[in-house]
Amino acid sequence: MSRRSLLRAFGAGAAGATLAGCGVPAAFVEPGDRAGRDSSATDHTLHFANWPLYIDTDDEDESKRPTLDAFSKRTGISVTYTEEINDNDEFFGKISPALMNHQETGRDLIVISDWMAARFVRLGWVQEMDRAKQPNVATYLDPLLRSPAFDEGRRHSVPWQSGITGIAYNRKKLGREIRSTGDLWADDLRGRVTLLSGLDESFALLMQGNGVDITRWTADDFHEICEQTQKRVRSKHIRRFTGNDYIKDLATGDVLACQAYSGDVIQLQADNPDIEFVVPEEGAELWAESLMIPNLARHKRNAERLVDHYYDPEVAAELATWVNYVCPVPAARDVLASSKDEETAALAEDPLIFPDDAMRKRLAIARDITSEERMDFAKKWNSIVGL
Numbered sequence: 001m002s003r004r005s006l007l008r009a010f011g012a013g014a015a016g017a018t019l020a021g022c023g024v025p026a027a028f029v030e031p032g033d034r035a036g037r038d039s040s041a042t043d044h045t046l047h048f049a050n051w052p053l054y055i056d057t058d059d060e061d062e063s064k065r066p067t068l069d070a071f072s073k074r075t076g077i078s079v080t081y082t083e084e085i086n087d088n089d090e091f092f093g094k095i096s097p098a099l100m101n102h103q104e105t106g107r108d109l110i111v112i113s114d115w116m117a118a119r120f121v122r123l124g125w126v127q128e129m130d131r132a133k134q135p136n137v138a139t140y141l142d143p144l145l146r147s148p149a150f151d152e153g154r155r156h157s158v159p160w161q162s163g164i165t166g167i168a169y170n171r172k173k174l175g176r177e178i179r180s181t182g183d184l185w186a187d188d189l190r191g192r193v194t195l196l197s198g199l200d201e202s203f204a205l206l207m208q209g210n211g212v213d214i215t216r217w218t219a220d221d222f223h224e225i226c227e228q229t230q231k232r233v234r235s236k237h238i239r240r241f242t243g244n245d246y247i248k249d250l251a252t253g254d255v256l257a258c259q260a261y262s263g264d265v266i267q268l269q270a271d272n273p274d275i276e277f278v279v280p281e282e283g284a285e286l287w288a289e290s291l292m293i294p295n296l297a298r299h300k301r302n303a304e305r306l307v308d309h310y311y312d313p314e315v316a317a318e319l320a321t322w323v324n325y326v327c328p329v330p331a332a333r334d335v336l337a338s339s340k341d342e343e344t345a346a347l348a349e350d351p352l353i354f355p356d357d358a359m360r361k362r363l364a365i366a367r368d369i370t371s372e373e374r375m376d377f378a379k380k381w382n383s384i385v386g387l
Contacts, residue, residue: 027100029124029295036104036296044077046108046299046306049091051289052083054111054161056322067318071309077302088116095294099125104296109303111160113289115200118150118368121157126292128155129304136311140329144360145288149215149367158307159288161263161325164277164352164363165196165205166284168246168260172274173253181209181280184257190237192256194249195229197241199381204285204366205259211282214366222377230384241385250275262352263325277352279362286363288328320353327353 040046048068058064068079085091091112095105100123112120120126131138137158151157169178178184184193196202204214206225232238239255247264249255251272265277291310293303309315316329317336321344327333337348351359369377 027096027123029099029102031124033102034124034127034295035300036298038298038300040299040301043299044075044302045080046077046302047080047082047106048109048303048306049082049084049107050111050160051085054083054323055081056319067310067315070315071306074309075305077305079306085111088113092116092119099123099295102296104298105294107294108297108299109306110292110294111289112292113200114148114150114157114287114365115368117157117290117292119371120292121151122371125295126156127295127297127300129158129293129307131155133301133304134158134308134311136308140311140313140316140331142328142330144286144363145328145365148288148365157290157292158311159290159328160310161319161323162286162288162328163325164262164279164284164286164355165201166260166262167205167257167278167280168250168265168268169257169276169278170250170253170272170274171276174256178257178276178278179281181205181282185232185237189257190235191239192254193237194239194242194246194255194258196246196259197243197385197387199378200369202241202259203369203381204364205280207366208283208285208364209280214283214285214364217367219373222373223380226380226384233384263323266324266350266352279355279359281362283362283364285366286326287365321347324353326355330354 055065056067058066065081068081072078091110095107095110097103098105117126129137141154141158142162145154145159145162147153167178167181167184171177174188195206203222203225206229207214207217207221210221210224210228212221229238239249242249242258244264246255246258246260247268250258250260251268260277262277265275268275269277291307293300297303310319311329313329313331313335316327317332320327320332320336324347333348333354337345339345347353355363
């Protein structure tokens with residue numbers, strides 16, 4: 001079961017869109033008010049909140065997490081690990097009252113999608129990490145992920161795992177290759193194509209199909225893809241818009257091609273080798289779900305140490321064998337390649353975990369949707385999608 005098969009946010013949830021979209025002045029926290037009293041030197045604990053199914057577990061006992069246990073053994077820091085994040089907007093609603101009121105959240109480290117992380121950065125709800133104390137991050141973080149528009153230099157965030165939003169298709173049933181986003185609109189795919197319903201998940205790939213540089217897209221670019229998508233809905237070329245249920249549609253053959261996440265396709269391919277994943281010639285979106293330290297966290301230094309632990313290539317490699325997303329530590333590839341276990345070593349050659357040079361040239365991190373844009377853009381997109 002994929003972690004992404006759980007509910008994901010559409011990117012326009014009421015809690016997040018209302019607060020961040022309106023830019024409530026009282027919600028912003030000034031830099032000088034973000035740090036709390038750090039008890040790390042005397043209290044060797046930390047609270048880490050993550051998504052379900054997003055970490056390695058022991059084969060014999062799923063309550064054990066080898067990479068976390070290794071950190072605790074090495075440092076003496078006990079980690080309370082909770083799988084409480086099922087939806088970006090839902091989690092935003094859970095901790096936003098504390099953050100906007102300058103109160104502790106009870107969490108030292110959280111993992112949220114970068115489009116939501118952008119809101120936290122804008123609102124001043126997360127602290128800068130001390131890179132001088134994170135040598136592994138400074139050395140091994142993938143250059144493609146180092147400086148997203150919302151967090152220049154990754155000062156407030158560090159990718160936990162990354163992924164690609166591209167195209168998945170059944171090559172055997174379609175009878176041909178798909179190489180570009182434009183191939184989705186061929187006559188033989190009418191009624192057999194799905195797109196992702198979420199605004200934040202869907203727009204970048206469609207813009208790239210138009211030749212847009214998604215690191216600096218404009219409102220005109222957005223309105224153009226909306227017009228194109230609306231026409232394809234009316235002509236019934238697009239079968240429907242989906243969450244993660246595209247996995248079932250593709251597996252059963254109800255659709256032949258769809259917008260998809262790389263991590264899901266790895267698991268689909270295990271059951272059906274005819275499923276292909278494509279980074280289109282025009283490009284695809286590279287995204288991440290990132291580690292962040294909320295304001296007033298009581299164990300900031302401990303949290304920084306845990307983040308750096310996961311950027312040790314050996315640790316990153318162990319995690320990659322379990323979660324099968326794009327590894328944000330390219331050096332982990334050599335670790336896996338040297339494994340005596342053939343199945344593990346094969347992961348080093350999987351371009352959906354370690355994109356090759358040709359694929360990397362076609363990947364880009366999209367400029368995020370600003371708070372000023374979000375409400376109108378979400379309203380327009382949702383009217384097309386039917387949300």
